[in-house]
Amino acid sequence: MRILSDEVVKHVGKTIEIEGWLHKKRLMGGLAFINVRDRHGLVQVVVQDKDEVEKLRGQQIGTVLRVKGSVVEEPRAPGGAELHDPELTVLVSVTEEPPIEIDKPISHKSEHLDMLFEHRVLSLRNLQEQKVFKIRATMLRAIREYLTDHDFTEIQTPKLLGAAPEGGAEVFKLDYYGKEATLAQSPQLFKQIMVGVFERVFEIGQAYRAELSATTRHVAELTMLDIEMGFIENHDEILDLVGDMTATVLKRLYKEHAADLKSLNAPELKLSEDGKVPRLTVTEIHELYTKGTKTDTTQEKDLTPDEEKWICEYSRKQLGSDLVYVYEFPMETHKFYQKKNPDGQTVMSADLLFRGVEISTAPMRESDYATLVQQMKDCGVNPEDPSFKYYLQAFKFGLPAHGGCGFGLDRFLQKVVGFNNVKEATLFPRDINRLTP
Amino acid sequence: MRILSDEVVKHVGKTIEIEGWLHKKRLMGGLAFINVRDRHGLVQVVVQDKDEVEKLRGQQIGTVLRVKGSVVEEPRAPGGAELHDPELTVLVSVTEEPPIEIDKPISHKSEHLDMLFEHRVLSLRNLQEQKVFKIRATMLRAIREYLTDHDFTEIQTPKLLGAAPEGGAEVFKLDYYGKEATLAQSPQLFKQIMVGVFERVFEIGQAYRAELSATTRHVAELTMLDIEMGFIENHDEILDLVGDMTATVLKRLYKEHAADLKSLNAPELKLSEDGKVPRLTVTEIHELYTKGTKTDTTQEKDLTPDEEKWICEYSRKQLGSDLVYVYEFPMETHKFYQKKNPDGQTVMSADLLFRGVEISTAPMRESDYATLVQQMKDCGVNPEDPSFKYYLQAFKFGLPAHGGCGFGLDRFLQKVVGFNNVKEATLFPRDINRLTP
Numbered sequence: 001m002r003i004l005s006d007e008v009v010k011h012v013g014k015t016i017e018i019e020g021w022l023h024k025k026r027l028m029g030g031l032a033f034i035n036v037r038d039r040h041g042l043v044q045v046v047v048q049d050k051d052e053v054e055k056l057r058g059q060q061i062g063t064v065l066r067v068k069g070s071v072v073e074e075p076r077a078p079g080g081a082e083l084h085d086p087e088l089t090v091l092v093s094v095t096e097e098p099p100i101e102i103d104k105p106i107s108h109k110s111e112h113l114d115m116l117f118e119h120r121v122l123s124l125r126n127l128q129e130q131k132v133f134k135i136r137a138t139m140l141r142a143i144r145e146y147l148t149d150h151d152f153t154e155i156q157t158p159k160l161l162g163a164a165p166e167g168g169a170e171v172f173k174l175d176y177y178g179k180e181a182t183l184a185q186s187p188q189l190f191k192q193i194m195v196g197v198f199e200r201v202f203e204i205g206q207a208y209r210a211e212l213s214a215t216t217r218h219v220a221e222l223t224m225l226d227i228e229m230g231f232i233e234n235h236d237e238i239l240d241l242v243g244d245m246t247a248t249v250l251k252r253l254y255k256e257h258a259a260d261l262k263s264l265n266a267p268e269l270k271l272s273e274d275g276k277v278p279r280l281t282v283t284e285i286h287e288l289y290t291k292g293t294k295t296d297t298t299q300e301k302d303l304t305p306d307e308e309k310w311i312c313e314y315s316r317k318q319l320g321s322d323l324v325y326v327y328e329f330p331m332e333t334h335k336f337y338q339k340k341n342p343d344g345q346t347v348m349s350a351d352l353l354f355r356g357v358e359i360s361t362a363p364m365r366e367s368d369y370a371t372l373v374q375q376m377k378d379c380g381v382n383p384e385d386p387s388f389k390y391y392l393q394a395f396k397f398g399l400p401a402h403g404g405c406g407f408g409l410d411r412f413l414q415k416v417v418g419f420n421n422v423k424e425a426t427l428f429p430r431d432i433n434r435l436t437p
Numbered sequence: 438m439r440i441l442s443d444e445v446v447k448h449v450g451k452t453i454e455i456e457g458w459l460h461k462k463r464l465m466g467g468l469a470f471i472n473v474r475d476r477h478g479l480v481q482v483v484v485q486d487k488d489e490v491e492k493l494r495g496q497q498i499g500t501v502l503r504v505k506g507s508v509v510e511e512p513r514a515p516g517g518a519e520l521h522d523p524e525l526t527v528l529v530s531v532t533e534e535p536p537i538e539i540d541k542p543i544s545h546k547s548e549h550l551d552m553l554f555e556h557r558v559l560s561l562r563n564l565q566e567q568k569v570f571k572i573r574a575t576m577l578r579a580i581r582e583y584l585t586d587h588d589f590t591e592i593q594t595p596k597l598l599g600a601a602p603e604g605g606a607e608v609f610k611l612d613y614y615g616k617e618a619t620l621a622q623s624p625q626l627f628k629q630i631m632v633g634v635f636e637r638v639f640e641i642g643q644a645y646r647a648e649l650s651a652t653t654r655h656v657a658e659l660t661m662l663d664i665e666m667g668f669i670e671n672h673d674e675i676l677d678l679v680g681d682m683t684a685t686v687l688k689r690l691y692k693e694h695a696a697d698l699k700s701l702n703a704p705e706l707k708l709s710e711d712g713k714v715p716r717l718t719v720t721e722i723h724e725l726y727t728k729g730t731k732t733d734t735t736q737e738k739d740l741t742p743d744e745e746k747w748i749c750e751y752s753r754k755q756l757g758s759d760l761v762y763v764y765e766f767p768m769e770t771h772k773f774y775q776k777k778n779p780d781g782q783t784v785m786s787a788d789l790l791f792r793g794v795e796i797s798t799a800p801m802r803e804s805d806y807a808t809l810v811q812q813m814k815d816c817g818v819n820p821e822d823p824s825f826k827y828y829l830q831a832f833k834f835g836l837p838a839h840g841g842c843g844f845g846l847d848r849f850l851q852k853v854v855g856f857n858n859v860k861e862a863t864l865f866p867r868d869i870n871r872l873t874p
Contacts, residue, residue, distance in 0.1 A: 002668065019668050021633075021835055038668075039588065039636035062633075062835030092804065094835045121830045124634045133635075137591045141581070151476065154574045158865050159596075159643055160609075160658050162872050172597075174611035174620070176657075177647070177869050183611070190865065193874070196458075196499075197561045198570075199476035206596055206643065210614070220613075221597050231439065231456050231475075367529065390874030393558045398458055398499030398531045428595050428627065432614050435599050437630070437827030 005041040009081040011071045018043050018083065019091070021125070022063040024103045025056065032056055035078070035103070036065055041127070044077040045069060045086050055088045061102050062125075064092035098122055105129065108424055110216075120428060120437055131260040133427060136413050138256055140204060142249040143225060143409075150241065152227070153198040157190035159183055159206060163387040170210045172220075183208035186406055188337065191228040192365060193394040195402045199230040204409070211432065216421040217357065219410060220430040228365075228404035235339075235348050235364045238403040239325055242352060242362050243277035246323060246412075253416060266418045267355065272321040277352070281328040285311050301330040309356045316355075325350045336379040337372070339364040339403075352405075355415040362405035369395040442478040446518040448508045455480050455520065456528070458562070459500040461540045462493065469493055472515070472540070473502055478564070481514040482506060482523050492525045498539050499562075501529035535559055542566065545861055547653075557865060557874055568697040570864060573850050575693055577641060579686040580662060580846075587678065589664070590635040594627035596620055596643060600824040607647045609657075620645035623843055624663050625774065629802060630831040632667040632839045639664045641846070648869065653858040654794065656847060657867040665802075665841035672776075672785050672801045675840040676762055679789060679799050680714035683760060683849075690853060703855045704792065709758040714789070718765040722748050738767040746793040753792075762787045762799075773816040774809070776801040776840075789842075792852040799842035806832040 003016045020038035032047040034056065045067055047053050069083030099119060100106060105128040106116045116123055123129055144154065160174075161182050172183040187203050194201040203226045211218040232238065254261060254269045272278060280288070286297045289307050292314065297304060303311075303326060315324035327350035328341065339348040349363030366372045372395055376383040383392060414425040423429035428437055440453045457475035469484040471493065482504055484490050506520030536556060537543060542565040543553045553560055560566055581591065597611075598619050609620040624640050631638040640663045648655040669675065691698060691706045709715060717725070723734045726744050729751065734741060740748070740763060752761035764787035765778065776785040786800030803809045809832055813820040820829060851862040860866035865874055 019837070021837075060834075064835050064837045091837060092835050094833070096833060098834050121630050121633070121827050122834055124631075130634060133592065134590065137585075140591055141585065144578070144581070148574075148578065153571060154577055155570065155864060156643070156660055158658050158867050160645070160867050160872065172611050172613070174609050176609070176872060179872065181872055193558050194561075194864075196558070197567060206593070208597070221595050223593055386873075390558045396531070396533060397497075397535050397559055398501050398529050400456070400458075400501045400528060427592060427631075430595050430597050435597065435613060435616065435618055436823075 005036075005038050005043045006079055007040075008043055008071055008083070009073070009079050012073050012081055013071065015068065015070045016083075017066060017068045019064070019066045022056075022059060022061055022065055022094075025059075025061070027053075036067060037125070037127070042078040043067075044074070044082040046082060046084050047086055047088070049085070052086060052088050055090060058095055059090060060094045060097050062094040062098055062122075063090060064094075065089065066091055102126055108419060108421075110420065113421060113423065117423065117429060117434060117437075124427070128264065131257070131264055132413070132417055132425065135253060135257050135260060135416065136409075136425070138253060139249060139409065139413060139416070142252045143204070143245065146245045146248055147202045147227065150200070150245075152200040152202045152229070153194075155191070155194055155198075155201050155203050156205060157184075157187045157194075157203060159208070161387070163385065169212065172208050172210050185209055186224060187226050188406070189388075189391040191226050191404065192337070192399065192402065193391060195228050195230040196394045196397075196399050199400075200228070202227045214431050214433055216423075217411065218431070219422055219426055220432070222422075222426075223409045225407040225409050226404065227407065228402060230400040230402040232364075232401055232403060235327075235350070235403060238362050238364065238405065239277070239279070239327075239350055242360060242405050242407070243323065243325065244275065246352065246354075246360075247271050247275060247277065250322075250416070261417070264417050266416060267322075270316050270320055270322045272319060277323045277325050278315055278319045278321050279325040279327055279350070280311065282326060282330065282346075283328065285326060288314060301332050303351075308353060308358065312353050312356045315353075322355055324353050326353060327351075334375075334379070335363075336375045336381050337363075337365050339366045348403075352407075354412065355418075357411055357415060359412045359415065360405045360407040362403065364401070364403040367395065367399050367401050442473075442475050442480045443516055444477075445480055445508055445520070446510070446516050449510050449518055450508065452505065452507045453520075454503060454505045456501070456503045459493075459496060459498055459502055459531075462496075462498070464490075473504060474562070474564070479515040480504075481511070481519040483519060483521050484523055484525070486522070489523060489525050492527060495532055496527060497531045497534050499531040499535055499559075500527060501531075502526065503528055539563055545856060545858075547857065550858060550860065554860065554866060554871060554874075561864070565701065568694070568701055569850070569854055569862065572690060572694050572697060572853065573846075573862070575690060576686060576846065576850060576853070579689045580641070580682065583682045583685055584639045584664065587637070587682075589637040589639045589666070590631075592628070592631055592635075592638050592640050593642065594621075594624045594631075594640060596645070598824070600822060606649065609645050609647050622646055623661060625843070626825075626828040628663050628665040628841065629774070629836065629839065630828060632665050633831045633834075633836050636667045636837075637665070651868050651870055653860075654848065655868070656859055656863055657869070659859075659863075660846045662844040662846055663841065664844070665839060667837040667839035669801075669838055669840060672764075672787070672840060675799050675801065675842065676714070676716070676764075676787055679797060679842050679844070680760065680762065681712065683789065683791070683797075684708050684712060684714065687759075687853070698854070701854050703853060704759075707753050707757055707759045709756060714760045714762050715752055715756045715758050716762040716764055716787070717748065719763060719767065719783075720765065722763060725751060738769050740788075745790060745795065749790050749793045752790075759792055761790050763790060764788075771812075771816070772800075773812045773818050774800075774802050776803045785840075789844075791849065792855075794848055794852060796849045796852065797842045797844040799840065801838075801840040804832065804836050804838050 023037035024035035069086035460474035506523035
């Protein structure tokens with residue numbers, strides 16, 4: 001029976017069988033030291049027998065092996081034990097040398113990223129890369145568990161749509177049985193419709209943005225978490241929920257993946273002690289920034305990119321929090337489905353910033369049918385457009401006060417790990433230059 | 438503070454507040470009996486006061502209400518209690534009568550399905566419809582928990598691809614920054630690549646099939662579960678895992694949603710007592726069917742659609758199982774990535790049938806690089822095609838014996854509930870005739 005790498009140490013003194021990939025091979029004198037990789041890690045094997053060493057001749061990294069050997073305690077080996085006197089069986093022979101060194105991580109410097117992605121099939125076999133996507137799987141699980149515990153129902157809504165809700169050049173278009181269809185940029189309209197059904201819904205799904213430039217912040221196909229909740233009294237309820245969820249998930253990742261995050265050189269996690277995410281208005285940030293940097297932004301409407309980074313550093317240092325909310329956005333940023341503040345000057349929306357980037361936008365929605373129709377007109381969106389027929393029906397026949405958020409999961413993972421580019425947190429990224437692998 | 442419907446009965450004798458949608462309204466004499474719907478169900482409210490009854494005048498189903506009233510035990514009311522002496526607040530007024538009756542489920546007869554989907558925004562507010570998608574959410578959760586417990590890593594792979602792996606007319610094509618891209622019909626190639634990384638992976642995601650006809654079995658955008666596992670000894674390991682997972686999920690659904698499934702008239706669940714899914718070869722089924730129906734199919738290669746239905750009934754009645762595996766498929770069904778049986782005559786693949794339809798195909802993959810390349814050529818697929826470059830790299834540099842399954846989740850849910858059409862198990866179905874809502 002196959003024993004997995006992390007269980008080997010429990011069998012000291014016994015003969016066991018392992019299976020995995022040849023991950024590293026060193027020949028010293030007549031000896032071979034090999035590392036065998038399986039889904040839980042590495043096992044070191046010391047090959048002394050001449051015939052066994054011979055079996056490895058010409059076998060390259062990636063060769064699939066079965067190894068029967070006796071377990072010997074060895075504190076310097078991965079997992080604290082190694083196999084001696086092995087009998088090797090080559091299950092799949094690899095005779096060509098791989099184009100990259102799998103046991104050494106490919107550099108994540110921006111000039112090396114294209115090589116990283118071009119060799120993704122093999123570079124993901126590196127243990128450091130694996131950690132990133134193990135953390136990703138835990139992140140998804142933690143989010144789902146949190147939202148399910150808070151009485152949210154998971155939904156899946158279509159990514160094939162008719163006309164794009166907000167138009168724009170950044171929409172992928174396709175031929176749908178002779179008609180034009182588009183790929184969903186977000187499940188915005190559907191999740192609001194579903195508030196009328198389940199009150200609280202979420203979706204984790206793909207979203208498509210035909211971004212016209214390659215940046216460190218964008219991919220063409222991204223994974224979004226969308227949350228929507230009805231029967232809320234005020235905007236605070238959304239911010240509390242999204243903030244608490246994010247902090248809860250972060251704490252879990254930093255607990256369950258403490259060693260992984262450390263070895264990835266992820267930043268230390270800072271969250272405020274009272275469990276709340278600090279909140280600052282756009283105006284307050286302009287003032288703090290102007291004071292702090294001597295660069296006057298008080299005449300700016302929205303935050304500048306540099307302010308986003310600056311306020312995150314401020315929040316980490318001064319407020320002890322990697323998470324910070326920015327709210328009271330100027331009317332210039334207003335989208336038709338967002339509620340305005342009673343002052344008539346600002347939007348009832350907040351951005352959740354994390355380590356220098358916006359990971360989520362969490363607005364209150366306009367739930368009054370007549371006001372919504374007016375806002376559509378004000379935003380140059382035609383409420384008579386057939387694509388809004390079903391959306392508006394949900395409001396006409398009763399939607400309670402509601403709000404929610406769109407949450408970029410690739411970007412969140414990127415910043416958890418401390419990557420510079422969102423693509424590094426995506427298995428097989430898609431952008432204007434890359435449609436493979 | 439808002440009390441949810443299923444908690445009302447715990448407050449007998451007290452005054453509480455509820456919020457929800459006006460779901461039903463009956464006027465009798467000067468009295469109004471209303472049902473208020475929230476995310477957990479219904480609350481009955483008896484309105485006696487003239488001024489309060491007046492507030493309901495002209496308010497249609499869907500009106501969003503806050504109701505403050507005293508809780509009185511009433512065994513005939515939903516949840517065993519109702520509200521008396523209420524003070525009503527109209528939060529969102531609905532003055533137009535909805536186009537469908539929300540408290541009565543829309544018929545699921547095939548001639549009514551178009552109406553069901555056209556009014557999906559409102560028809561989903563019906564409690565019977567809600568149950569279907571609550572069961573769906575539990576199904577997703579149960580699958581994820583099972584696979585995570587069995588050491589599988591959840592992945593997300595891109596739906597935007599270059600050339601289609603198997604070509605064909607049933608592929609959606611789109612403009613990708615001036616190049617042609619296609620929408621993934623399955624994550625087949627990616628999940629095999631990922632076996633080289635995590636050994637055991639799964640994905641729950643959307644898949645796209647430009648089906649050229651409208652059938653009860655197909656949608657253009659479907660939700661697929663894809664599983665792939667490496668380091669297996671034989672095909673049985675896949676069938677055992679997929680069979681056990683399906684049975685485990687079914688048992689959980691029938692336990693957690695017993696009342697829902699009963700009220701939806703779902704069939705009673707039958708699973709074999711030893712926990713195993715019975716297995717029959719295609720040849721055995723031809724023989725059983727020929728004997729049982731006096732229609733000779735022994736000269737047929739693949740199963741006929743009628744045989745699929747028939748063998749499911751046979752399995753339920755004779756073998757006590759709603760699940761049945763068919764295996765040893767004829768070479769006519771062979772796809773290049775599937776392993777052949779040693780007999781050279783049949784494919785090492787099995788279909789999992791459930792209540793008359795195939796819900797999953799679970800083959801062993803061909804993991805030998807040279808054999809795979811030969812099989813591609815035999816199947817008329819060009820291994821030199823750039824779209825296979827990365828896929829073949831995974832094999833060239835070592836993939837262990839592996840297999841897995843594609844599993845149609847919409848179809849599975851359809852048959853759990855007992856629907857005739859897969860679209861009924863999809864929130865917002867997409868087919869050749871429908872791209873809305």
